[in-house]
Amino acid sequence: MKNYIHIKTALHAGVLILAFFLATAGAQAEKHPNEEGDSAQGAKLWAQTCSRCHNMRNPKEFRDELWVAIVTHMRVRAGLTGQDTRNILAFLQQSNSVARKSSFTKSSTTSESKGIAGIGVSSQDVLARGKTVFEETCVACHGDDGKGVVPGVPDFIDGNGVLSQSNEVLFNHIVNGFESPGSTLAMPPKGGNEDLSNKDIKDVIEYLNATFGS
């Protein structure tokens, strides 16, 4: 009996030692989730991870500070690393922002002259830059093949689909965000990546048309 108690105590101690070891091995300074995060990586993780268990929640559903608590809860539930959590948080917090409307989106005339001017003049450089933007920001939801990996995301290959629209419409949808009819999920402004410039968006439209357009 005495030996049994010792074994039990040793097991408990082992658990605590393991906890301490793991904690100190990967220990980092106390960190607030707002401090870091790669939104492009976060978009990919968000698309891949969340829908395995539940329907995708719209990033605009919650304010920034509420997303902090929600992704922390999901860190525990879904078995995410701290960095995964910060990446997803960065994406969600950027995606719930209202689009900053630039002058080029105020009217079709203005956007034609300032926003989408130059689209249609493809070069290898433009397509390469567009491909980079697509792979960093769009691929998480739209997929490598452009057919969409998240429910509600349109199929770029569809000849009568989104790419049959004018460049101007595509440009405005990307800048301001868009929700496809019937979808329970909206594409956030700039795909959730606020760092995208007008040129990035023009380049990625070129890439989409060249790669997936009919």
Place this chain on the structure above:
Amino acid sequence: MYAKRIITTMFLVTALVITLPKGVFANGHDLESLKNTVEQLKTQLDKVQIQLKAQEEKTAKKKDIRDLKQKIEQSSIRPVEFEINDSIVHLAGYSSVTFADNDGAGDRFNQVQFSPIFHYQYKDLMMLESELEFDIGLDGSTTVALEYLTLDLFLSDYLTVIAGKFLSPVGQFRQNLHPGWINKLPSAPPGFGHDGATPISDVGLQLRGALPPLGNVRTNYSFYVANGPELEAITEDGEVELEGIIAEGFTRDADGTRVYGGRIGVLPIPELEIGISGVVGKTEVTVLDGAAFGDEPSRRYRVWGADFAWKYKGMGLRGEYVRSTIGEVTASVAPAGAHWRSWYLQGAYQFLPTKWEGVVRYTDFDSPHASEDQKQWAAGVNYLFSSNVIAKFAYEFNEGRVGKSSNDDTALLQMSFGF
């Protein structure tokens, strides 16, 4: 202001004098007339000045407009304190109302559930998570249960220490899928609900987290030590046998030994997760025929399970297997051992771009009591008003012992809301 007015008046008078013909000053009458004219002009000028002043007060100056713009811009920026607060309070949860038409029990609104979840977070260090479950019983009374309450200490990017009452990490359904807005069907698979084949929750300490990714391969884990479950026995036909495993978390440890368990999940590709789970330990009978019962010997308790989940676009496929085994003890009031086993396979497909979703699930539940054994086909149609507001209709084709409730088919209608 007055000086300006006098200067203006003098200027006007001088201009008038200069511009008037010399003959105007020829006599006293003309002079008097001129004086009157000047007085009239002065009066009119005063009126104009007053009107101008009033107009100035009404009209915003450029500076005013600039100041106003600044104020608007400042007010549209989120208050700084929202960005730097260290403590966050968040209320989440889910609720559902269900109507069931059962071959045996008849048709009725048989379930009203409200499960608020509280989150209190301090930095990236600690989170308190707690879910309450409010249910209305058959007699109208309200039951409240603490589904879980944990203190989550985030020690590193890869390790969280969880203390308290936690949902069992065995499999996926109990810990991640049971909320109504997540579960694709209105009911839990037989054996995965309360008092089934799988543990519900336990009280203890859990280590949980994820390992650093190896390329695209990801791994998550959870290991725990806890007080463990207890057993209920009943007398049937003069013999005492094990009725069920009470695995909903106790702050006592009747047999004096902890149980150890956990799960490891591996994602070889992002769309697929495969998990294995297990629990080892000891337990003992504490309830006999509904009353507390003591002085029982402890006995072997084992659980093992496997699960997978695969998601591709609008299609989701998942399945789970779990088996709980209780060992034999000759000195016990219920000496025979027992095992509960259940597995299910579920496929769901969302018919995009519509908001309709179809679900099919097959479950095979095996209990030590033949009357509880059940094979079930469940087919359902869901309408997603939004991601978290879902109307579900399902029909369960049940095959059990004839004459028992496990053999009764059920139609279910449910409205679920996750918030």
